[in-house]
Amino acid sequence: TVRLTIDGQEVEVEKGSTVLEAARELGIELPTLCYHEELTLFGSCRVCEVEDEETGNLMASCVTPVTEGMKIRTNSSKARRARRMNVELLLANHPNECLTCDRNGTCELQQIAYDLGVHDIRFEGDTRDHPIDNDGPCLERDPNKCILCGRCVRVCNEIQEVAALDFTERGFNSTVTTAFDLPQSEINCTNCGQCAVVCPVGAITEVSEISDVWDALEDEDQHVVVQVAPAIQASIGEEFGMEPGTIVTGKLVTALQELGFDKIFSTEFTADLTIMEEGNELLKRIKGQKKLPQFTSCCPGWVKFCEHNYPEYLDNLSTAKSPQQMFSTLAKTYYAEQEDIDPEDIFTVSVMPCTAKKFEKNREEMADSGHQDTDAVLTTREAARMIKEMGIQFHKLTDSKYDKMMGAHTGAGTIFGTTGGVMEAALRTAYEVLTDDELPRLDLTEVRGMDGIRDANVQLNGDNVKVAVVHGLKNAADLLDKIEAGEIEYDFVEVMACPGGCIGGGGQPFASTTMDVKAKRAEALYQTDKANTIRKSHENPQIIKLYEDYLGEPLSSDSHHLLHTSYQE
Numbered sequence: 001t002v003r004l005t006i007d008g009q010e011v012e013v014e015k016g017s018t019v020l021e022a023a024r025e026l027g028i029e030l031p032t033l034c035y036h037e038e039l040t041l042f043g044s045c046r047v048c049e050v051e052d053e054e055t056g057n058l059m060a061s062c063v064t065p066v067t068e069g070m071k072i073r074t075n076s077s078k079a080r081r082a083r084r085m086n087v088e089l090l091l092a093n094h095p096n097e098c099l100t101c102d103r104n105g106t107c108e109l110q111q112i113a114y115d116l117g118v119h120d121i122r123f124e125g126d127t128r129d130h131p132i133d134n135d136g137p138c139l140e141r142d143p144n145k146c147i148l149c150g151r152c153v154r155v156c157n158e159i160q161e162v163a164a165l166d167f168t169e170r171g172f173n174s175t176v177t178t179a180f181d182l183p184q185s186e187i188n189c190t191n192c193g194q195c196a197v198v199c200p201v202g203a204i205t206e207v208s209e210i211s212d213v214w215d216a217l218e219d220e221d222q223h224v225v226v227q228v229a230p231a232i233q234a235s236i237g238e239e240f241g242m243e244p245g246t247i248v249t250g251k252l253v254t255a256l257q258e259l260g261f262d263k264i265f266s267t268e269f270t271a272d273l274t275i276m277e278e279g280n281e282l283l284k285r286i287k288g289q290k291k292l293p294q295f296t297s298c299c300p301g302w303v304k305f306c307e308h309n310y311p312e313y314l315d316n317l318s319t320a321k322s323p324q325q326m327f328s329t330l331a332k333t334y335y336a337e338q339e340d341i342d343p344e345d346i347f348t349v350s351v352m353p354c355t356a357k358k359f360e361k362n363r364e365e366m367a368d369s370g371h372q373d374t375d376a377v378l379t380t381r382e383a384a385r386m387i388k389e390m391g392i393q394f395h396k397l398t399d400s401k402y403d404k405m406m407g408a409h410t411g412a413g414t415i416f417g418t419t420g421g422v423m424e425a426a427l428r429t430a431y432e433v434l435t436d437d438e439l440p441r442l443d444l445t446e447v448r449g450m451d452g453i454r455d456a457n458v459q460l461n462g463d464n465v466k467v468a469v470v471h472g473l474k475n476a477a478d479l480l481d482k483i484e485a486g487e488i489e490y491d492f493v494e495v496m497a498c499p500g501g502c503i504g505g506g507g508q509p510f511a512s513t514t515m516d517v518k519a520k521r522a523e524a525l526y527q528t529d530k531a532n533t534i535r536k537s538h539e540n541p542q543i544i545k546l547y548e549d550y551l552g553e554p555l556s557s558d559s560h561h562l563l564h565t566s567y568q569e
């Protein structure tokens with residue numbers, strides 16, 4: 001360990017720690033912009049500068065390693081002036097659009113400028129005039145707002161191993177962009193949105209579909225149906241000042257009623273349906289009819305990653321559509337028929353923790369109902385914004401329940417929202433379908449947790465089934481490479497593009513990109529599962545009824561037509 005003094009207080013930290021970490025150990029908060037605890041150190045923004053008491057030198061605390069006997073002052077006037085000046089320099093060529101910026105109120109630069117008391121900007125900088133990239137359905141990139149902190153570049157390289165973004169040019173012309181400056185929608189970007197989540201300012205945001213949804217809600221001829229993804233209930237409360245992991249399912253349903261949706265349903269319903277289809281597909285593959293391992297296919301970021309980088313594994317992807325897409329197809333077929341509504345008049349909205357779901361809905365295969373199945377996708381942030389726009393006092397709302405039929409769900413559907421949840425849900429059902437016995441233990445803790453790659457052996461009717469769970473695309477790539485090299489072998493693998501699974505999705509509240517926040521959201525979903533009286537997908541009474549009344553059985557020809565899809569190299 002190393003001992004040092006910060007602002008007169010002694011602290012002992014591990015060798016190799018940084019001054020920033022030592023300061024945080026003492027509860028001293030320093031402003032940061034380029035720093036992110038899940039990413040490598042960068043040290044470009046210098047808003048975390050502190051002063052060495054002995055030499056009077058300034059240093060960026062986030063990249064300076066501690067040394068024995070060091071004496072640091074974080075709040076000397078020299079350090080404070082330096083930090084303020086660095087922020088002024090950033091602001092000197094930053095567009096003055098705070099009031100209309102998507103990140104107004106959640107922008108880290110805005111907050112730091114306020115906290116450091118930046119009142120006037122002494123430098124006159126030229127503003128930049130780069131074109132905005134909003135070609136695709138998911139993400140919008142405004143390089144003029146970019147402060148070159150490199151968090152997006154690092155998350156895309158280090159966590160996702162996609163490397164879609166990088167710095168180009170130098171000095172004033174320096175910017176972050178794609179190879180050949182192509183639109184982000186035309187490259188290998190998976191639309192995962194992790195770059196947007198870590199961006200401290202408004203340089204990368206989702207493409208908003210809020211106005212499409214308002215239009216539909218105001219159109220009296222449209223029957224507007226909304227589905228809410230499992231992860232939303234554990235995170236949207238944060239947008240209204242609640243603690244991460246506060247479950248707000250009932251309040252959210254009430255809020256969506258107040259917004260004017262005609263029916264409020266849950267994606268957990270079709271998560272249960274996915275298990276029925278995907279689980280039976282797995283059993284079929286294990287009986288030797290198709291390729292193993294089977295990979296889950298519900299995460300559109302992962303699907304696109306596989307299409308781009310591992311096309312030789314496309315036959316291993318489950319053909320089951322994601323719950324979002326199964327839901328929308330059924331809303332315009334099964335539900336339309338049951339309720340006697342012309343599917344032409346149904347507008348389907350989903351509230352998703354994800355930016356890639358906006359891409360998924362636009363895939364040309366996603367029209368099995370005879371119409372585009374999903375009409376609009378709102379991220380958690382967009383849904384919260386609509387609730388705020390209506391002036392709804394979210395925390396004061398009473399609880400309501402999802403509408404019947406496509407709102408019925410089990411605990412298995414709920415845990416889909418966290419890494420490992422799809423696997424656990426699938427195993428609960430596969431076990432009982434195969435063995436005809438009741439599962440001795442419902443909490444399959446082997447596949448829980450936040451480790452990047454987890455695996456387990458499960459006994460299914462005398463067969464040893466090897467399963468694995470990965471989250472974060474770099475972890476997925478590592479696993480695939482090992483499979484390819486013959487180093488490991490699995491029967492069933494769950495892949496989620498975002499660290500933590502959907503609870504850490506690219507559409508989630510900004511304030512919380514750290515693993516401990518994600519762990520709290522995950523824990524909340526597990527608790528919700530535990531509190532449900534029905535915890536296995538095949539016991540969902542509405543799913544049983546759906547098969548009886550409409551689909552026949554899992555993998556029937558109707559199921560194939562409506563609930564399964566194909567992939568593109």
Ligand code: HC0
Nearest residue numbers: 229230231271298323324354502
């Ligand atoms: Fe997910 Fe989903 S669990 S991808 O993580 O499968 O986005 O929450 O809605 O579709 O159900 C996201 C979350 C979903 C889907 C479900 C799956």
Ligand code: SF4
Nearest residue numbers: 156189190192193195
């Ligand atoms: Fe990289 Fe994901 Fe951002 Fe695309 S959306 S640039 S893959 S981090």
